[in-house]
Amino acid sequence: MDEFSLYVLDITMNSVRAGAENIDVSLKEDGEWLTFTVKDNGCGMSAEQVRKLSDPFFTTRKTRKVGLGIPFLTMLAEMMGGHVTIRSTPAVNEETGEPDPDHGTVVESVFGRNHIDFIPLGDMVETVKTLIQGSPDVNFTYTHEMPGGKVELSCAQLKALLGDDIPLSNPEILGWIDGYLKEQYAEAEEK
Amino acid sequence: MKSFEELMAIKAKMQDKVAVRQAADNTIRVVVGMATCGIAAGARPVLNAFVEGVNEAGMAETVTVTQTGCIGICQYEPVVEVFEKDKEKTTYVKMTAEKAQEVIEKHIKGGKPVTEYTIGATKL
Numbered sequence: 001m002d003e004f005s006l007y008v009l010d011i012t013m014n015s016v017r018a019g020a021e022n023i024d025v026s027l028k029e030d031g032e033w034l035t036f037t038v039k040d041n042g043c044g045m046s047a048e049q050v051r052k053l054s055d056p057f058f059t060t061r062k063t064r065k066v067g068l069g070i071p072f073l074t075m076l077a078e079m080m081g082g083h084v085t086i087r088s089t090p091a092v093n094e095e096t097g098e099p100d101p102d103h104g105t106v107v108e109s110v111f112g113r114n115h116i117d118f119i120p121l122g123d124m125v126e127t128v129k130t131l132i133q134g135s136p137d138v139n140f141t142y143t144h145e146m147p148g149g150k151v152e153l154s155c156a157q158l159k160a161l162l163g164d165d166i167p168l169s170n171p172e173i174l175g176w177i178d179g180y181l182k183e184q185y186a187e188a189e190e191k
Numbered sequence: 192m193k194s195f196e197e198l199m200a201i202k203a204k205m206q207d208k209v210a211v212r213q214a215a216d217n218t219i220r221v222v223v224g225m226a227t228c229g230i231a232a233g234a235r236p237v238l239n240a241f242v243e244g245v246n247e248a249g250m251a252e253t254v255t256v257t258q259t260g261c262i263g264i265c266q267y268e269p270v271v272e273v274f275e276k277d278k279e280k281t282t283y284v285k286m287t288a289e290k291a292q293e294v295i296e297k298h299i300k301g302g303k304p305v306t307e308y309t310i311g312a313t314k315l
Contacts, residue, residue: 001231010230017260061261069227130235133242134225134258161195162202171246172201180193
């Protein structure tokens with residue numbers, strides 16, 4: 001994948017497939033580091049599953065035998081002097097067998113911004129729109145903190161304004177989201 | 192700055208349409224594979240071309256564009272499946288945004304699948 005925003009799309013799709021209702025995507029550019037975090041309240045994973053995630057030949061899907069999302073992200077992060085940390089709480093406690101209300105997964109990845117292998121950030125607005133188009137019911141939040149300012153979006157806020165009849169995947173709403181994010185980016189980049 | 196007032200104006204404009212939308216029988220479903228294999232092969236611009244193209248064609252009421260995971264033919268990604276009522280499924284492989292525009296024009300609007308982009312026309 002040749003732009004960072006595609007990694008963001010791919011890793012966030014994992015949270016969608018974990019059945020999460022709330023997914024927080026954040027990018028933070030701070031000094032020489034870029035931190036990308038996805039936090040969800042999806043089904044979570046057992047300690048064993050988390051351990052196996054970096055193995056490309058581990059996947060829970062049935063359509064193919066390899067799972068490359070996390071290995072790709074890890075490779076990119078490590079190439080740039082960074083790392084990936086995954087914390088997960090499964091929906092059912094492995095020891096007690098009780099449901100765990102705090103289930104979900106956090107994937108935090110750190111990248112060296114000044115590293116020669118740093119790939120272009122790419123079109124983050126397109127990634128956010130693609131996520132919302134595919135899962136209009138999910139409450140995504142998106143935050144991108146840059147030296148010049150902050151870009152923010154909350155799907156829950158938009159839904160509260162729009163009501164139940166108009167899905168966020170509606171092309172006109174996606175068009176509004178596009179403009180809303182692009183204007184925030186333009187403002188942050190001006191500074 | 193894009194304002195929330197502007198969003199509310201879109202809402203007001205669309206509320207009249209909602210009743211129609213719910214009554215309309217969606218006859219065509221376009222499904223784009225968006226797993227790691229699809230994304231890495233360039234599925235995002237393909238999806239975007241379908242979403243925007245269908246909207247520009249004024250067909251958003253009858254054509255839905257959705258995403259799916261890995262279909263299992265990763266070497267042919269980006270893969271797009273078109274489902275039409277009472278017709279056989281069409282599977283397009285190695286798609287691009289340009290090919291997507293052609294598919295919208297000839298297949299979605301015109302009703303004739305673009306055979307040269309389908310999996311059947313690809314040497315296995």
